[in-house]
Amino acid sequence: MKTKSILSVRALATAAVVVCASTSAFAQKNAAELHTRATAAMCANCHGTDGRTTEGSAIPSLVGMPKEYHILQMQAFKSGSRPATVMHQITKGLTDAQIETIAGYYATTKR
Numbered sequence: 001m002k003t004k005s006i007l008s009v010r011a012l013a014t015a016a017v018v019v020c021a022s023t024s025a026f027a028q029k030n031a032a033e034l035h036t037r038a039t040a041a042m043c044a045n046c047h048g049t050d051g052r053t054t055e056g057s058a059i060p061s062l063v064g065m066p067k068e069y070h071i072l073q074m075q076a077f078k079s080g081s082r083p084a085t086v087m088h089q090i091t092k093g094l095t096d097a098q099i100e101t102i103a104g105y106y107a108t109t110k111r
């Protein structure tokens with residue numbers, strides 16, 4: 001009888017450890033996702049929510065843009081090899097890591 005209750009306490013403790021570990025992994029994943037979305041949201045003022053501009057807009061959409069293409073354009077704006085009215089300024093304020101994060105985010109969004 002006594003052995004049985006010790007066993008169940010151990011089982012409960014094990015279950016609690018498993019639950020805690022998965023909860024913190026979940027929180028970390030959420031924090032990373034939130035950070036990515038917040039970084040990408042810098043572009044929403046001009047490129048629209050989730051990078052979707054309205055039909056006929058002079059500003060191109062970013063939604064669903066392939067990551068490699070996106071990074072190349074951002075680097076070209078930053079270096080000045082692609083002429084721009086605004087984007088050369090915007091890209092100067094971004095690190096390569098931020099550009100990578102943003103391009104990765106928009107590549108996962110669906111048109």
Ligand code: HEC
Pocket residue numbers: 040042043044045046047059060062070073074083084085086087088090102
């Ligand atoms: C103040 C408005 C504004 C903001 C904010 C802005 N953009 Fe732009 N974006 C433009 C304009 C305007 C163009 C057209 C090129 C130019 O004249 O600068 C453009 C062009 C682009 C292009 C080229 C698209 C293509 O099809 O080749 C990319 C990529 C881009 N922006 C990414 C971004 C990202 C990523 C952000 C956020 C970090 C951002 N932009 C923030 C106005 C903006």
